[in-house]
Amino acid sequence: MENILDREPLNKYDFTKMVNMWENLVFTAVADMIERNEMCSCQDCVLDTCALALNSLPTRYWILGCYDAFCPPEKFTEDVMNIRLAEEAVLKAYRLVQQNPHH
Ligand SMILES: [Zn+2]
Numbered sequence: 001m002e003n004i005l006d007r008e009p010l011n012k013y014d015f016t017k018m019v020n021m022w023e024n025l026v027f028t029a030v031a032d033m034i035e036r037n038e039m040c041s042c043q044d045c046v047l048d049t050c051a052l053a054l055n056s057l058p059t060r061y062w063i064l065g066c067y068d069a070f071c072p073p074e075k076f077t078e079d080v081m082n083i084r085l086a087e088e089a090v091l092k093a094y095r096l097v098q099q100n101p102h103h
Helices: 021-035 043-056 073-077 080-099
Strands: 018-020 061-063
Touching: 018 021, 021 043, 021 073, 021 080, 043 080, 073 080
Parallel strands: none
Antiparallel strands: 018 061
16 A cells, blocks of 8 residues: 555655554553463454554544643653553453454
8 A cells, every 4th residue: 555645745744743642552551461461462463452442542643842831742641541541442442352353
């Protein structure tokens, strides 16, 4: 699949600065579960679980380097409530993946 970001005029912008704030928390929760042997660590299960979990959470994008004094990115990723929401989303997503694994 061709990367749309290679197309003019989009190729002059750095879209890697635009990140989904939930990714960090979801990936952390998945890594913890794999380390505790609580989930299958194959590529299919991990990516399916991440995608399902991220789809279930509200969309929250951030532009890196763009500092907002009222809501810095650390405040979001260190928020205990957000960490718990991400963990719950991953657990729920993995339960669905387990019912119909692609591996
Ligand atoms: Zn698997």
